[in-house]
Amino acid sequence: xxxxxxxxxxxxxxxxxxxxxxxxxxxxxxxxxxxxxxxxxxxxxxxxxxxxxxxxxxxxxxxxxxxxxxxxxxxxxxxxxxxxxxxxxxxxxxxxxxxxxxxxxxxxxxxxxxxxxxxxxxxxxxxxxxxxxxxxxxxxxxxxxxxxxxxxxxxxxxxxxxxxxxxxxxxxxxxxxxxxxxxxxxxxxxxxxxxxxxxxxxxxxxxxxxxxxxxxxxxxxxxxxxxxxx
Numbered sequence: 001x002x003x004x005x006x007x008x009x010x011x012x013x014x015x016x017x018x019x020x021x022x023x024x025x026x027x028x029x030x031x032x033x034x035x036x037x038x039x040x041x042x043x044x045x046x047x048x049x050x051x052x053x054x055x056x057x058x059x060x061x062x063x064x065x066x067x068x069x070x071x072x073x074x075x076x077x078x079x080x081x082x083x084x085x086x087x088x089x090x091x092x093x094x095x096x097x098x099x100x101x102x103x104x105x106x107x108x109x110x111x112x113x114x115x116x117x118x119x120x121x122x123x124x125x126x127x128x129x130x131x132x133x134x135x136x137x138x139x140x141x142x143x144x145x146x147x148x149x150x151x152x153x154x155x156x157x158x159x160x161x162x163x164x165x166x167x168x169x170x171x172x173x174x175x176x177x178x179x180x181x182x183x184x185x186x187x188x189x190x191x192x193x194x195x196x197x198x199x200x201x202x203x204x205x206x207x208x209x210x211x212x213x214x215x216x217x218x219x220x221x222x223x224x225x226x227x228x229x230x
Contacts, residue, residue, distance in 0.1 A: 008073045009158065009179075010212035019067045023060060030056035119170045119202040119219070126218035130154055131207050133220050134184060141223040148188035150205060150218075153181050158210045162187050167200035167221060193224050 008015070033053035040046035126132045128151075135149040136142050152160045161177040176188045187205070201224055204217040 004073075008070055010210075012070065012074050013156070013210050015070050016067065019063050019070070023063050023067075026056045026059045026063065030060060118168050119165055121202065121219045121221065122216060125216040126205075126220070129183075131205060131215065131218045133187070133203055133205050133218060136203070136220070136222050138220045139222065141225045142193055143225040144192075144194055146188075146191045146193050147186060148175075148191060148203070149185065150187045151182060151184050152178075152187070152205070152207055153183050154207060154209065154215075156210045157181055158208045158212065160187075160205060160207045163204050163206065164196070165202050165204070167202050172204070196224050198224050198226050 030053060033049050033056055036049035037046060037053055040049050130151065130153055133148065133150040136146065148162060159177060159179040160182075161174050163172040163174050165172045175191055178187070200221065202219050202221050204219040206217045207215045209215070
């Protein structure tokens, strides 16, 4: 089921385009057939035109049903599942995040080899008012329960995921994913950083558009310290 929903979410625009194009073609055929039925003089001619009219009407109805089905799957059914289930990368649940709204359980991506490259950071990938992590800030030391804030607001927005990795290991743990536009709001609520060893880390915000294209990740370096009980 998740695979089918992932297909609908990633190719929603393409499916609507194909269905719309088919609708235009058969609407034109329906109109022509209807005109032929009105102008037909002989019985056989009228029957042939009526047959083409009925065929066009059936196809139009079928295309409408498909369009409604895609709309329901993307708008209603997909939003009832954890957003992480719509991601294309297989993951392993580690339970790092605290559920909030449509927040999925935290996950870990399994590396394909024993070599773990150092995480690179491209500041140009963080664009204010579009894709950015506003809190914590670059270089900040965080501990305990942390609220992550930022912005995810792009044309043709599909979904986002917030991840963390050690600065020296590009092994990403997905903390939360979501399908709603966020404007200087909460990306992750009550993220329990105490489950990670203290040290240098990199946070990244990855956005995927409605066509399934992943944008360059917005990354910031932070440090995770030991939580001090008050």
